[in-house]
Amino acid sequence: MKCFVVYFLVCCVQFLTAIEDSWHWRKQANKELEESLSYRWNVKKAKNVILFVGDGMSPDTITASRIYHGGETSRLAWEHFPHIGILKTYNTNKQVPDSASTATALFGGVKTNYEVVGVDANVELGDCEASLNENYHVDSFIAWAQAAGKATGFVTNTRVTHATPAPLYAHCADRRWECESKMPRSAAACKDIARQLVEDEPGRNIRVIMGGGRQVMKSNVSAGEFDPIDRWACYRKDGRDLIDDWIKDKSRRNLAYSVIQNNDELSRVDADSVDYLLGIFANGHIAMDWERERGPKGQPSLEEMTVTALRVLQRSTQGYFLMVEGGMIDYAHHRGHAAQALLETVRFSDAVNATLRMVNTDDTLVIVTSDHTHSMSINGYSARGASILGIAQKSKHDGIPYTTLSYSTGGPNSVAYTVSADGKAMRNDPSESNTSDFSYSQQATIISDEAHHGGGDVAVYAIGPYAHLFHSVHEQNYVAHVIAYAANIGDYDDNIPNSGILRHILTAIVLCGSLILPALIA
Incomplete structure (x- = not known):
């Protein structure tokens, strides 16, 4: 009884003082050990696969977003997953990659050259003729899944023809060739990416397509109330209306389809009666979440699009494959807007959480990863519990404060120094600005046109069948x-002659190892 009273008093003291002493950390570690020891590998066939790609979501971005969302001890959706690995992101010709080449690797299983789409290293940037050689084409898991009879789809808050989604369905020598107006005369024999999405396989057979990019799909579109023309992006001028072509294709094949363009139309989608869904919600990218119009005529969140996509795809009795891109994380980082990047990462986490509520990870493999890192870093030594977007401390060199987050490269808005009349360079004092504001650009060491990608490794998180392979x-x-491998498709499809051989060889190696190794150890 006396021991119980002492224990009770200790617990009360711990609760009231919240001191993170040795008892606290041992208790936490034991809880994690129990969870880890209770976990068992899932070696069932993956009927469904959902791949989330946080564009530009570096490890530092995840850490900062976690703190921004709920503090140092919180977790984002995928940080509860039982399996994690590290991915090397270099290209065949660059140490620091772009999104098209990394997406080709992620989706097609083949690393390739910088800024090419769905082709291997035999195709150099801008080489239209080489890209027409089908021997150099890299098919994605979308094509493999369709060959296995599965429904497929993708959701993005960038243009549906942008660098990350494009390798799902296109083979192109330049990621900029989203429409014809960006293509040189030397590329006249090649189709732009938007046409490949609508006209070719596997694009024309993708069940759900949602994102931005109206001005790429349709000629001579105009700005809307909440929808400016994207001056950075391709703008179709050839008179084609690929949205109408998509409708005609589905009508000719007697397929149940729907085209939607705003929040109101998305909310009224009848998933039970739609087999093919095309949602184009913006001329360019969908607006950043902090400024997105949420009204009936506005644009949906990544979570809202993902939930609708799943409702449509889950009707497939053969299973489905879905890719979801949080593309505006990268967009925010390029402009040095850390607050925007962190919010976009949190919204990406919301989409993952919504997905987990809708699926059964017993037969659904869910993967969360990134295509590349960015140049944002977390600097010393801010206090525990401080705003991740705030001031860390004063520099011991010049006595001027610096923020916890900064960039190694940045655009003109990220200039850190001002030159005085006497020619002396002085670092700008960030404490004189609202560093938590969505429009604030963190200071950068090197000024360029924008903040550039990083070349570091990214994390991959997984739950579901064969998640332990990461x-x-x-x-x-x-x-x-x-x-x-998890889904028995592509090179690992047992139903295609010679394709399943790789799977059987790998299985045999694993079985032999499990029999021989214990004997050798003994």
């Missing part, structure tokens, strides 16, 4: 092979 440091193209 366990070490992997090449980025490994992701597509895990997907194919």
Whole structure:
């Protein structure tokens, strides 16, 4: 009884003082040990696969977003997953990659050259003729899934023809060739990316397509009340209306389809009666979440699009494959807007959480990863509980404060120094600005046109069938092979002659190892 009273008093003291002493950390570690020891590998076939790609979502972005969302001890949706690995993101010709080449690796299982789409390293940037050689084409898991009779779809808050989604369905020598107006005369024999989405396989057979990019799909569109023309993006001028072409294709094939363009139309989608869904919600990218119009005529969140996509795809009795891109994380980082990047990451986490509420990870493999890092870093030594967007401390060199988050490269709005009349360079004092504001650009060391990508490794998180195959440091193209192996598609499809051989060889190696190794150890 006396021991119980002492224990009770200790617990009360811990609760009231919230001191994170040795007792606290041992208790936490024991809880994690119990969870880890109770976990068992899932080796069932993956009927469904959902791949989330946080564009530009570096490890530092995840850490900062976690703190921004709920403090140091909180977790984002995927940080509860039982399996994690590390991916090397370099290209075949660059140490620091772009999104098109990394997406080709993630989706097709083949690393390739900088800024090319769905082709291997035999195709150099801008080489239209080489890209027409089908021997150089890299098919994605979308094509493999369709060959296995599964429904497929993708959701993005960038243009549906942008660098990340494009390798799902296109083969192109330049990621900029989203429409014809960005293509040189030397590329006249090649189709732009938007046409490949609508006219070719596997694009024309993708069940759900949602994102932005109206001005790429349709000629001579005009700005709307909440929808400006994207001056950075391709603007179709050839008179084509690929949205109308998409409708005509589905009508000719007697398919149940729907085209939607705003929140109101998305909310009225009848998933039970729609087999093919095309949602184009913006001329360019969908607006950043902090300024997105949420009214009936506005644009949906990534979570809202993902939920609707799942409702449509889950009707497939053969299973489905879905790719979801949080593309505006990268967009915010390029402009040095850390607050925007962190909010976009949190909204990406919301989409993952909504998905987990809708699926059964017993037969659904869910993967969350990034295509590349960015140049944002977390600097010393801010106090525990401080705003991640705030001031860290004063520099011991010049006595001027600096923020916890900063960029190694940045655009003109990220200039850190001002030159005085006497020619002396002085670092700007960030404490004189609202560093938590969505429009604030964190200071950068090197000024360029924008903040550039990083070349560091990214994390991959997984739950569901064969999620344990992510366990070490992997090449980025490994992701597509895990997907194919878990779902028995592509090179690992037992129903296609010679394709299942790889799967059987790998299984035999595992079985032999499990029999021989214990004997050797003994």
